[in-house]
Amino acid sequence: MQSLLEFIKAAVGDSPLEWVAVLTGFACVWLAARESLWNFPVAIVSCGLYIVVYNSARLYSDQILQVLFILFSAYGWYQWLYGGRGKTELHVSRTQPQEWVAVAVFVAAYTIGFGYYLQHHTDAALPHWDSFTTAGSLAAQYLLMRKRLENWLLWIVVDVLYVPILWYKQLYPTSALYALYLGLAVYGYLEWRRAMRKGQLRIQEAE
Numbered sequence: 097m098q099s100l101l102e103f104i105k106a107a108v109g110d111s112p113l114e115w116v117a118v119l120t121g122f123a124c125v126w127l128a129a130r131e132s133l134w135n136f137p138v139a140i141v142s143c144g145l146y147i148v149v150y151n152s153a154r155l156y157s158d159q160i161l162q163v164l165f166i167l168f169s170a171y172g173w174y175q176w177l178y179g180g181r182g183k184t185e186l187h188v189s190r191t192q193p194q195e196w197v198a199v200a201v202f203v204a205a206y207t208i209g210f211g212y213y214l215q216h217h218t219d220a221a222l223p224h225w226d227s228f229t230t231a232g233s234l235a236a237q238y239l240l241m242r243k244r245l246e247n248w249l250l251w252i253v254v255d256v257l258y259v260p261i262l263w264y265k266q267l268y269p270t271s272a273l274y275a276l277y278l279g280l281a282v283y284g285y286l287e288w289r290r291a292m293r294k295g296q297l298r299i300q301e302a303e
Contacts, residue, residue: 117145118273125277128240129248129284131188131291136173140166153265156220157210157230165237172241179242188292191244199235199250206231222261229257245292248285255281 120142127135143162150159179186191199207228214223232254239247255277262271 113145114149114267114269117142117149118269120145121273122276125280129280129287133173133176136169139169149267149270153267154219154221155226155265156218157214157226161230161233164234168237168241175241176243186243187295188243188245188288191239191246195244203228203231203235221265225257225261229254229261245285245288248281248288251281252278
């Protein structure tokens with residue numbers, strides 16, 4: 097019983113800001129899975145909170161990631177509204193081959209390059225794993241901004257890695273959040289695939 101109380105205190109008592117970030121983070125991913133435009137403003141709030149949380153945990157690459165997510169969210173907000181043909185609403189589509197190549201090159205280069213920098217010039221914890229999850233998250237967020245269906249597959253890979261990393265850093269609420277993200281990523285993939293098929297059916301009927 098004593099150990100359970102100590103765990104609860106460690107997870108909740110000293111991290112109220114993290115819990116607010118967790119709740120807003122969960123909300124923004126759920127909204128994204130539902131194709132709701134509101135995922136972007138909620139994401140901006142959550143990422144702003146996580147800048148502070150990750151700084152205290154010495155996860156500097158993930159801290160930078162939150163800054164980029166804020167910029168990406170603002171851009172994605174615009175894209176979902178006007179990124180379609182003739183500046184119309186953007187619809188779900190598949191990732192193009194050239195995009196996969198760009199994603200693979202970016203993730204590899206960022207992981208090796210920034211991981212090396214963190215390892216030799218900072219006190220970062222898990223520098224290369226931190227860099228890989230950051231690069232994967234950026235790639236997934238880019239595909240999400242473009243409403244590419246496969247963004248959810250990348251999120252699944254990233255979330256699987258984040259759960260043990262964040263637990264290791266004693267960010268228990270956030271670790272649990274990423275476990276929930278796994279379920280949301282699967283849900284998002286199924287929902288977006290259904291939406292894409294409906295959109296293709298409407299196009300075929302119109303023709």
